[in-house]
Amino acid sequence: MGFAGGLPHPLLYADMLKSIGHWGANVEQALGVASINHVLYMWLAMGILFSLGLIVRGRLQLVPGGLQNLFETIIGGLEDFTVSNLGQEGRQFMPLLCTIFMFILTMNYIGLIPGCDAPTANINTPAAMAIIVFLFYQGVGMKKWGFGYIKHFMGPVSFLAPLMLILEPISHIARPLSLTLRLFGNIRGEEIVLILMFFLAPLIGSLPMYFLFVLAKTIQAFIFFMLTMLYLQGSIEHAH
Amino acid sequence: MLEINIWEIGVHILNVIILFIVLRLLLYKPILKFIKKRENIFADKADDLDDMEKGLVQQKQEYQQMMSEANNEAASIITKSNEMARDHAREILDNAKEHARDLVVRAKKEIEGEKVQARMDMKSDIAEMAIQIAEKVLEREVSIDDNRKIIDEFFERVG
Numbered sequence: 001m002g003f004a005g006g007l008p009h010p011l012l013y014a015d016m017l018k019s020i021g022h023w024g025a026n027v028e029q030a031l032g033v034a035s036i037n038h039v040l041y042m043w044l045a046m047g048i049l050f051s052l053g054l055i056v057r058g059r060l061q062l063v064p065g066g067l068q069n070l071f072e073t074i075i076g077g078l079e080d081f082t083v084s085n086l087g088q089e090g091r092q093f094m095p096l097l098c099t100i101f102m103f104i105l106t107m108n109y110i111g112l113i114p115g116c117d118a119p120t121a122n123i124n125t126p127a128a129m130a131i132i133v134f135l136f137y138q139g140v141g142m143k144k145w146g147f148g149y150i151k152h153f154m155g156p157v158s159f160l161a162p163l164m165l166i167l168e169p170i171s172h173i174a175r176p177l178s179l180t181l182r183l184f185g186n187i188r189g190e191e192i193v194l195i196l197m198f199f200l201a202p203l204i205g206s207l208p209m210y211f212l213f214v215l216a217k218t219i220q221a222f223i224f225f226m227l228t229m230l231y232l233q234g235s236i237e238h239a240h
Numbered sequence: 241m242l243e244i245n246i247w248e249i250g251v252h253i254l255n256v257i258i259l260f261i262v263l264r265l266l267l268y269k270p271i272l273k274f275i276k277k278r279e280n281i282f283a284d285k286a287d288d289l290d291d292m293e294k295g296l297v298q299q300k301q302e303y304q305q306m307m308s309e310a311n312n313e314a315a316s317i318i319t320k321s322n323e324m325a326r327d328h329a330r331e332i333l334d335n336a337k338e339h340a341r342d343l344v345v346r347a348k349k350e351i352e353g354e355k356v357q358a359r360m361d362m363k364s365d366i367a368e369m370a371i372q373i374a375e376k377v378l379e380r381e382v383s384i385d386d387n388r389k390i391i392d393e394f395f396e397r398v399g
Contacts, residue, residue: 039251046259053267060274062281068271075271095268099260124245128252 038122045106045119074102078225086233093232096136100129101225104183108217111191112210118217121191126183126224130176133228138172141235152235179227186220367391 056071064072078098082090104120111118119125141149153172155164190213197205371387 039248039255042252042255046255049259050262050266053263057266057270060270062278071267071271072275075268076275079272095264096260098268099256099263102263103256103259122248123243124248125252127244128249129256131249132253132256 037117038119038125041110041117042107042119042125044116045103045110048106049102074098082229085229086236089236090229090232093140093229097225097229097232100133100228101221104129104224105218105221108187108221109214111187111194111217112213118187118191120183120187120220123180123184126180126187127176129183129224130179133179133231134172134176137228137231137235140232144236149235175227175231179224183220183224186216190216363395366394370394 052067052071056068059065060068075094075098078101079091079094082094082097086093107119107125109118110116111121141152145151153165153168154161155168194206194209194213197209367387370390374386374390
């Protein structure tokens with residue numbers, strides 16, 4: 001099956017599982033999805049996060065250890081960052097923002113494990129997340145401002161309002177599109193480069209790429225998180 | 241895979257919602273609660289330390305005051321002791337002077353007494369000697385009346 005830009009993936013654990021048990025096709029049929037691979041890897045990412053969450057929760061100590069320290073830094077740091085940008089009101093959005101960041105990060109990193117495919121390299125995954133973000137920040141804006149939320153679509157100058165009422169919805173609809181394509185394009189591109197480098201020079205070619213992509217995948221997760229936060233900020237702040 | 245599949249998107253949305261709910265209950269709430277708890281513990285400890293520091297500063301001031309009072313008291317005791325010693329020395333000196341004066345007076349008296357006694361002894365010796373001389377001159381015994389008469393005449397002459 002073609003993955004990275006049509007290139008065959010050298011090894012995929014999900015394919016191996018399917019070939020052994022022949023259960024993948026049934027699941028694909030039941031879920032109505034074209035390929036179960038990225039769904040499986042997504043479940044793998046969820047499983048990793050659940051497991052780490054359970055481990056951390058069970059070992060909470062006053063003086064944090066390695067894993068607790070990592071999660072406290074991520075969660076505490078993101079909360080502080082969110083509150084510093086959105087104010088105290090932003091604290092309530094932290095769980096969603098944190099979930100988005102950690103989930104995308106984990107899914108991106110899964111792509112670095114040999115034999116695994118990053119679920120975010122499939123356009124449906126970033127699209128699902130972008131739709132969630134879009135619906136969430138619009139819902140927050142509507143809940144907060146009610147009918148007055150329409151002012152957010154009218155622009156800063158009143159005589160331009162009729163024009164802005166056409167442009168702003170387009171701009172808002174473009175947001176999930178840009179979120180989706182940015183994440184998908186980057187991760188898919190990285191997957192392609194990784195596979196190409198693996199074919200060219202298995203160890204010397206792909207190993208340096210790993211270091212670069214660890215950074216790039218983290219940045220992509222952070223960009224998605226940042227943009228979500230900025231969209232939320234736009235929806236909860238006063239319209240001009 | 242570039243084909244958009246609504247069902248797949250639906251599955252992913254469901255996954256994200258499940259993940260959000262589970263992580264919220266499993267991770268964020270406990271960790272944030274724990275961080276808050278730790279902050280409260282540290283804040284309490286910081287308050288305790290502040291209180292302890294205040295107490296120590298107060299105790300230090302009290303000790304300094306006590307030391308200052310003790311120093312003052314010691315200085316006062318030393319001054320008083322010096323004065324007492326000076327008074328005592330003066331008293332001893334006065335007593336010694338008085339005693340010396342008494343001794344001098346007593347010595348003078350004794351000397352005077354000795355002088356009188358010596359004069360009387362001398363007077364008696366001279367009288368005896370005068371009687372003997374008179375007996376030699378007169379070649380007879382001199383009576384007590386004569387004796388007295390001769391002595392008196394002698395002393396009148398001698399002065």
